[in-house]
Amino acid sequence: MRNIKMVLEYDGSKYQGWQKLGNTENTIQEKIEKTIKMIINEDITLIGSGRTDAGVHAKGQVANFKTNSEIELNDFLYYLNVYLPKDIRVKDMREASERFHARYNVKKKYYVYYVYNDTFQSPFYRKYSYHVPEKLNVENMNEASKLLIGTHDFRAFTSVKSKKKSTIKTIESIKINNSTPIISIEYTADGFLYNMVRILTGTLIEIGNGTRDVNSINALFDSKNRADAGFTAPAHGLFLEKVIY
Amino acid sequence: MRNIKMVLEYDGSKYQGWQKLGNTENTIQEKIEKTIKMIINEDITLIGSGRTDAGVHAKGQVANFKTNSEIELNDFLYYLNVYLPKDIRVKDMREASERFHARYNVKKKYYVYYVYNDTFQSPFYRKYSYHVPEKLNVENMNEASKLLIGTHDFRAFTSVKSKKKSTIKTIESIKINNSTPIISIEYTADGFLYNMVRILTGTLIEIGNGTRDVNSINALFDSKNRADAGFTAPAHGLFLEKVIY
Numbered sequence: 001m002r003n004i005k006m007v008l009e010y011d012g013s014k015y016q017g018w019q020k021l022g023n024t025e026n027t028i029q030e031k032i033e034k035t036i037k038m039i040i041n042e043d044i045t046l047i048g049s050g051r052t053d054a055g056v057h058a059k060g061q062v063a064n065f066k067t068n069s070e071i072e073l074n075d076f077l078y079y080l081n082v083y084l085p086k087d088i089r090v091k092d093m094r095e096a097s098e099r100f101h102a103r104y105n106v107k108k109k110y111y112v113y114y115v116y117n118d119t120f121q122s123p124f125y126r127k128y129s130y131h132v133p134e135k136l137n138v139e140n141m142n143e144a145s146k147l148l149i150g151t152h153d154f155r156a157f158t159s160v161k162s163k164k165k166s167t168i169k170t171i172e173s174i175k176i177n178n179s180t181p182i183i184s185i186e187y188t189a190d191g192f193l194y195n196m197v198r199i200l201t202g203t204l205i206e207i208g209n210g211t212r213d214v215n216s217i218n219a220l221f222d223s224k225n226r227a228d229a230g231f232t233a234p235a236h237g238l239f240l241e242k243v244i245y
Numbered sequence: 246m247r248n249i250k251m252v253l254e255y256d257g258s259k260y261q262g263w264q265k266l267g268n269t270e271n272t273i274q275e276k277i278e279k280t281i282k283m284i285i286n287e288d289i290t291l292i293g294s295g296r297t298d299a300g301v302h303a304k305g306q307v308a309n310f311k312t313n314s315e316i317e318l319n320d321f322l323y324y325l326n327v328y329l330p331k332d333i334r335v336k337d338m339r340e341a342s343e344r345f346h347a348r349y350n351v352k353k354k355y356y357v358y359y360v361y362n363d364t365f366q367s368p369f370y371r372k373y374s375y376h377v378p379e380k381l382n383v384e385n386m387n388e389a390s391k392l393l394i395g396t397h398d399f400r401a402f403t404s405v406k407s408k409k410k411s412t413i414k415t416i417e418s419i420k421i422n423n424s425t426p427i428i429s430i431e432y433t434a435d436g437f438l439y440n441m442v443r444i445l446t447g448t449l450i451e452i453g454n455g456t457r458d459v460n461s462i463n464a465l466f467d468s469k470n471r472a473d474a475g476f477t478a479p480a481h482g483l484f485l486e487k488v489i490y
Contacts, residue, residue, distance in 0.1 A: 009368055011369060090365075119326075126331055
């Protein structure tokens with residue numbers, strides 16, 4: 001059986017996220033699976049590198065699926081982009097080794113969160129950035145971000161309450177770029193917990209607007225209590241940028 | 246009477262252009278006039294630096310209007326941005342001299358046209374750039390653009406057939422920036438005829454894709470015939486960038 005790896009981009013505005021749900025068709029996984037079925041007349045299961053929440057965007061989501069079809073990949077890519085909705089685009093398709101698994105084999109993920117930091121939101125960025133009207137102190141956010149880097153128990157930074165799975169992750173880097181009025185925060189880690197990037201961002205924004213102390217970060221690793229961390233920054237400012245295997 | 250000058254941004258996707266039309270409310274001028282009326286309870290007439298066509302965007306449209314209201318401008322700006330649709334934003338409002346007229350006093354205008362030059366269009370640029378899948382020869386487009394600079398009769402580059410108005414304009418510069426896959430073409434002139442930027446762009450694209458010769462430009466100034474110039478590039482790739490007085 002062929003194992004096909006694809007890289008894709010999507011504007012998540014109109015979707016209920018990546019992952020297929022029971023009673024709706026409005027997920028990205030489902031749109032792509034149905035379009036593939038239309039093209040090769042085969043039911044396939046698309047495995048994403050991970051879920052993205054409702055409203056989250058992607059510039060480099062990776063997925064794989066197995067198929068018996070012998071369709072030429074260039075044709076496949078072409079038909080997919082013709083039949084998929086315009087807010088989903090397949091950038092690349094190639095053969096992967098039989099053992100490649102888009103979720104299990106992830107080495108590193110990059111997420112970028114965009115904040116539009118000006119009195120009024122721009123018509124062009126309103127769907128792709130979170131509007132914060134009060135001026136943020138980016139220096140303090142930078143300082144705080146350094147405390148987040150490294151291997152920590154990020155339990156306070158996830159909305160999942162199950163205690164079964166490990167909540168220890170390693171953040172390799174957080175790069176904050178202040179290109180007025182847009183502040184971008186790029187997170188690189190070996191993986192992220194559910195809602196983790198959005199809660200990290202909410203926490204950094206609270207530090208930027210002065211409602212939270214830079215040094216409060218360390219206490220969060222000890223408290224392990226979601227309620228002590230910042231708010232969950234909204235989905236529409238978040239992009240899954242890249243996945244490394 | 247106060248004369249107020251405003252700078253505004255809009256995503257033109259959902260509008261029938263700037264200019265008020267008889268039987269529709271769906272123009273940018275009308276949206277702003279109605280919102281102003283709601284705030285200061287006064288019928289004003291908004292004068293734009295020029296019309297933008299249906300679907301054309303603006304990052305720096307300028308307009309002025311006269312009013313008897315004594316409202317403080319900071320409050321006015323705030324309320325406008327609260328009540329206007331999210332795809333229109335007023336960036337700046339200030340008092341202008343009594344004689345300032347947003348259309349008559351224009352010295353220079355900047356327009357930028359964005360081409361997305363890749364096999365498939367990006368979900369994020371689909372509303373803000375024109376998709377050209379075949380690889381364009383930017384060097385040839387650059388060469389041709391040099392022939393367009395200067396004072397010429399641009400009659401072949403406008404869809405208006407009236408011969409009353411002068412069709413002589415001066416293009417000060419055309420800057421083509423190739424930041425793969427996005428090619429931006431910035432036009433600066435003392436003014437533009439109806440559809441002129443879009444026809445100039447269509448002509449340059451035809452030169453880029455090889456269906457038209459670089460040197461065919463000069464003949465267009467002589468022919469003065471719209472049918473001899475290139476196609477009218479679609480509205481959604483065009484931005485009114487800046488107006489200078």
